[in-house]
Amino acid sequence: MKETFKEVPSIWTTGWTDILNTGTWRSAIPIYQKRLAPCHSACPVDGEIPTWIMLARKQLYHEAWSALVVNNPFPAVTGRICHHPCEGACNRGEYDGAVAINALEQYIGDLALSEGWTLPHPTIELDQRIAVIGGGPAGLSCAYQLRQLGYKVTIFESRPELGGVLRYGIPRYRLSKEIWDGELKRLLALGIEIKVNHLVKANDLSSLERDYSAVFLALGAQNSKTLPQFSVDDLKVFKGYEFLERVNRGEVPQLGQEVVVIGGGSVALDVAGTARRLGSQVKVLALEAMDSLPAQPDELTESLEEGVEIYAGAMVQKVNLGPERISLDCIKVTLDEAFPAGVLRPIPRSGTEFNVSATSVILAVGQETELTGWDSVINIGQSLVKVGADLATSRPGVFAGGDVTPAERFVSTAIGQGKKASSSIDRYLTEQTSDSQSLSKTENSEDKVAYQEINMFYFPEKARERKGLVPVEQRLQNFDEVRISFNFEQTQSQSERCFSCGNCVECDNCFYFCPDMAVVKDSSLAEHYSILDQYCKGCGSCVQECPRGAVVLKEETGR
Amino acid sequence: MGYQINEEKVFNSGHAACPGCSEALAMRYIVNTLGPDTIGVVPPSCIAIISGPQPLSSMRMPVYQTTLEASAASATGIARALKAKGNDHTKVVAIAGDGGTYDIGFQSLSSAAERNEDFIYICLDNEGYMNTGAQKSSSTPYLAYTASTPAGKPTPKKNLAEIMAAHRIPYMATATTGYPEDLARKVAKAKGIRGLRFIVVLTPCLDGWGLADNAGPKVSRLAVETGVFPLYEVENGEHYTLNYGSKGTPINQYLSLQKRYRHLNQAQIEEIQIEVDNNWQRLHRKFST
Known part of the structure; x- marks a missing residue:
């Protein structure tokens, strides 16, 4: 009788683990989500800033410009004169300086003008x-x-x-006529x-x-506001906006050698810079302290460079009108902080009186609407x-x-x-x-991408650049633009600084850091990736390793 | 921007690693870089678990599960058998944990290295016997809690990278999962060399170290940036190349993410800082020569 042996197989493996649904272990699943970037949230025109910077980074400038003009037809204008709250909100500000969004916008806006790009025409015509x-x-x-x-x-x-205001209010040295x-x-x-x-x-x-x-x-x-101390009928007293408008129309108002500007906002500094270019010495008297002037900080820096003297925290008490000159009795003030923002209540500091003399005074203390008669047809308040x-x-x-x-x-x-x-x-x-x-x-x-959600490992420090400035001596010669646009290299290197908060750039980190190979690249999808539901264990590594907060973990209930 | 890693699909989904496991991530880049023409040797360890519950396998290549002390000896046998059969293309890789490498498998590894056997040995180092309930190994760092060192380990971590370099093997490298491209590059480099190639990969154990499920890559990078675990390569025991070293990040940023260090007082943290700084300076001198 023949002896039988139990046959031992040389290979024990009969299949692969991918028949096991480890996804059942999970209690949360990653979701790809385009999220609100802080710059976008702060933008007054609701501009999709991460989108157009991402396109600029890829040198797709026409596409970048097209994304800009969805929300704003004048990128070359706002690239010059926007107060850019986007940069104040930029997550990179907490790291190594906000992205130079305003300068990037100017580069793209200027490129569109020099290349002659046209705005898209409407696809339908309505009768209304x-x-x-x-x-x-x-x-x-x-x-x-x-x-x-x-x-x-x-x-x-x-x-x-x-x-x-773009044609008549902003001085040419901030926004040239050609650009506008x-x-x-x-x-x-x-x-x-x-x-x-x-x-x-x-x-x-x-x-x-x-x-x-x-x-x-x-x-x-x-309509420029006036101050009760000043007689606007006197030829030596000018209204700020009217003054800027006259210069923008090509007139040369006769100011004399010494000009005093009253006001501390952007218009006051525009008036001061314009008067400097017309050849006058300029003093600015503002109620606010130097560190809380309503003008933008870079405007203040430029004014000081241009030799404008700023008397911050000062008020005119009495105006003495002479035939050739105006003498101003002034006093230093502090502002009553009990009043809400926007309401100025100066408290004079006795013993700080001083006198300023000028050949002309320009009032730049704000502007009013002209709504005579409109209250009979619509509701008007204040x-x-x-x-x-x-x-x-x-x-x-x-x-x-x-x-x-x-x-x-x-x-x-x-x-x-x-x-x-x-x-x-x-x-x-x-x-x-x-x-x-x-x-x-x-x-x-509520769902704005926070600084803590940015994975700094993927963003080595890289210095922020700023627009250059024409040398002061040259600036005062004429009304040519003073801020120098970025060049191509600056635009490239500075656009690379954008974190693209909440906006997937297909860096593939989520794919590479998945220990379960549950992330699949799929360029046909808007979100660029899909999650293999049957394998994802919900560890959240993809969320953590996304450099920019474009993946979130969503808890799953009722499984 | 971003990583570029070429992978062959050898490692499968559906494996039994914990959610977020660094060791599974390391295995992905090791076997997907080596490719299917590879024979694996795995001793008892989490790697054996991740390899798959019999009769299923997570790796589309032959894997031999050997005893805890015999990874290098088994790999030696397979490599020599392949040579005897005239097969000069199939690679042999032993993938073992730190217990199976620093402690129990050390004798066979050291002697295989001394003979310069022709295989790749990769140690997935999670600094303890994590598979059996987190007991200490000779890789466990100074003052770290384990189940068998409840007050913190009183002795420092064994410097296996330098021990292996001292064997003057053709290639020794350190790597970690927070730098997947660097890890894959080192595996690819090892694949192209003959003789004994050794890579020690720091793979943070989420459970054993007391980490969040998503913290593996982050803590791995902090190990590098604090100088705890510099990434470097040594060729023939002599030529040192630094890939990623200390950025001077304070050690507390690394320790505070891990529950195994939460019993430390300030003086102990400073003590660890001094030890890490000294180790980094001692190593750093080797890159300048």
């Missing part, structure tokens, strides 16, 4: 006509957005040229009807309403047009934005309001329910 009253930043932005939606738009402008003309020409090429030298009064409104489906009021605030969150006035079909409404007086804020009004007008005309895009930003603001 919209009247935009006021051709400043808010009105032009609203007209642009409405035109993109296909509406027929007419802009009514009381002055001979469009632009408002280029930006405007490109916008008007979309086919917008313009009626310049056309002042719309309150009693014109009802006739406008017959011809137009909706009205946007963007009248601005060009000299401003009352509007709701959607910028609708009390009168159906009439919307308002920019400086004529209670908004921060920045050009970018006005551009943002014009855009917001355009979507409100569109909603009003199409009778949609209010779920606009601008509201979604507010809803998501």
Whole structure:
């Protein structure tokens, strides 16, 4: 009888572990999510800053510009004069200096002008006509957005040229005429009807309403405020905005050798810089202390470089008008901190009296709206047009934005309001329910990417660069622009500094750090990756190793 | 930007490693770099668990599970058998834990290194017998808590990297999972060399060290940036190359993430800082010569 042996197999393995669903161990799963970056959240025009910087980093400049002009038709303008709250919010600010967003925007905006890139034309043409009253930043932005939606738009402008503060208020050395003309020409090429030298009064409104489906009021605030101590009838006393406007129209106001500017905001410093370029010595008297002047810090630095003397925390008590000169009795003050921000209540400090003498005085203490008669047709409060969150006035079909409404007086804020009004007008005309895009930003603001969510290991320190400045002696010779744009190399290296907070750039870290090979690259997906549900154990390494907070872990319940 | 690592799909999903396991991540880059024409040798360890519950395997290559003391001897036998059969392309890799390398398997490894046997030996070093409940090994660092050193280990970690370099083997490298590209590059480099190649990979054990599930790569990088575990290569016991060294990051940033160090007082933290600084300076001198 033959002996039988038990056969021992040479290979014991009969299969692979990938038949085991380790995903059942999990209590949370990673979700790819485009999240709100702090810069985007702070941007007055709701600009998708990480998106266009990412495109610039890839040298896709036309695409970057196209992403910019979705929200703002004037990147070359805002790249120069925006107060850039984005940089104040930038997560990199806590690390090695905020990304130079404003300078990057200028480079792309200028490139668009030099390359002659044109704005996209509307894809549909609607029959409805919209009247935009006021051709400043808010009105032009609203007209642009409405035109993109296909509406027929007419802009009514009381002055001979469009632009408002951009044409008449900002000195040429901050925004050259060529740049502004280029930006405007490109916008008007979309086919917008313009009626310049056309002042719309309150009693014109009802006739406008017959011809137009909706009205946007963007009248601005060009009337310079005055101070009771000063007689504005005297030829030696100038109003700030009017002074800037005259110079921008090409006049040369006769100021004399010594000019005193009253005010501490951006307009006051623009007035001071303009007077310096006209050859005068300039002193600025401001109520606020030096470290709390309302002007932007870089504007203050430039003014000081240009030899403007700043008397911060000072108030004019008495004005002595002579035939050739004005003598100002001044006193040092501190501001009463018990008053809310924006309300100035100076407390004179006795014994600090001093005297300043000047050949002319320019008042730059703020601007008011001109709303005579408008209170009979719409609700006005504190000299401003009352509007709701959607910028609708009390009168159906009439919307308002920019400086004529209670908004921060920045050009970018006005551009943002014009855009917001355009979507409100569109909603009003199409009778949609209010779920606009601008509201979604507010809803998501809780989910802003925080500094702690950025994985610094992936971002070696890299110094921030700033725009260069023309040497002072050269600056004072003329009204040429003083800030020097980034060059190509600077633009490349500085755009690389962007963390792209909350915006996936397909770095593949989530893929490489998964011990379970549960992350799959898939370029056909908007989120670029998918999670293999059957294997993911929910460890969260992909979330932790994402350099920019674009993956979040979501708890799973009821499994 | 980002990592670029070429992988062959040898390591499978569905393996039994804990969520976030650094050792599984290390195995991914080791076997996916070596490719399917490789024979693995694995002693008892977490690696044996991750290799798969019989009869399933997480690695699409032959794996021989040997005894705890015999990884290097088993690898020697397989490498010599392949040579005797005229096979000069199949690679042999032993993948063992620190218990199976620093302690129990050390004799066979040292003698194989002395004979310059032709295989790759990779130690996945999680600084203790983590598979059996976190007892101390000779790799456990000074003052770290383990189940068998409840007041903290009274002696320092054995410097196996330098011991192996002192065998004057063709290639010795240190690596860790927070630097996956560096790890894969070192495995690829070892693959292209003949003789005994040794890589010690620091693989933080989430459970044994007391770490969050997502903290493996982070603590691994802190080990490097604090100077606890510099990443470097030594060729023929002589030529030293530094890849990633100390950035002067204070040791407390590394220790405070780990529950195994939470009993430390300030004086002990400073003591560890001094030891780490001294070790880093001593090692650093070798890169300049």
